Amino acid sequence: MIVGIDLDGTIVDYACLQPVVRVRPDLAEVLGAVGIEIAGRPVAVLSNQGGLPWGVLGVAREDGRPYPTPAYFLRRLGMAVQALESLGAVVEKVGICVYHPKAPQEAILRAAEEVEKGIEVGKIQWLITADPDYRKPRPGLLLWAGVAMYIGDDEIVDGGAAALASVPFIRVPRFL
Ligand SMILES: [Mg+2]
Numbered sequence: 001m002i003v004g005i006d007l008d009g010t011i012v013d014y015a016c017l018q019p020v021v022r023v024r025p026d027l028a029e030v031l032g033a034v035g036i037e038i039a040g041r042p043v044a045v046l047s048n049q050g051g052l053p054w055g056v057l058g059v060a061r062e063d064g065r066p067y068p069t070p071a072y073f074l075r076r077l078g079m080a081v082q083a084l085e086s087l088g089a090v091v092e093k094v095g096i097c098v099y100h101p102k103a104p105q106e107a108i109l110r111a112a113e114e115v116e117k118g119i120e121v122g123k124i125q126w127l128i129t130a131d132p133d134y135r136k137p138r139p140g141l142l143l144w145a146g147v148a149m150y151i152g153d154d155e156i157v158d159g160g161a162a163a164l165a166s167v168p169f170i171r172v173p174r175f176l
Helices: 027-033 052-057 070-086 105-118 140-145 157-164
Strands: 003-005 042-048 090-097 125-129 149-152 169-171
Touching (some): 003 140, 052 070, 052 105, 070 090, 070 105, 090 140, 105 125, 125 140, 140 157, 157 169
Parallel strands (some): 003 149, 090 125, 149 169
16 A cells, blocks of 8 residues: 655655755654554655746745755655655655646746656656646646555645545644
8 A cells, every 4th residue: 555645844844945955853753643654665755846847947936045946856855765765665656746837838847857857767656747637736646656545744735635536635744
């Protein structure tokens, strides 16, 4: 039974304070508290990355912080995968949706391309998509991975995707 897990605010810091990447230090305990024993479990990391099109355009957020670039995102993802594996989880799949409803299509496609280029081909099954149907709360990523449940920090986005994929949603406190 493969379990889906969100990335930002769930495994790594929601604030995305570049260039630092902060991995949730008590990940195993937080998951244990919601009844998930992570050791030995097949896992799919499934994440919206609609900020990446803005990152490739060099756009800043309203508060002045830059959006993540594909290179920075890949570092965050790599550290998250490493953290899961160090807890004994088996990361089988990674699904990333770079679509953003307001971003120019060209930037969305460039973000997808740059993420794909940076991926280390190994035993993980990857999906990097610009398809809006895969942006949570739509269920595309969860259906692709075939998860039996979904863990995330956002009731609307993660919980919504789980509901549409007809799997249980388990909420963890947001790691800022
Ligand atoms: Mg999140």
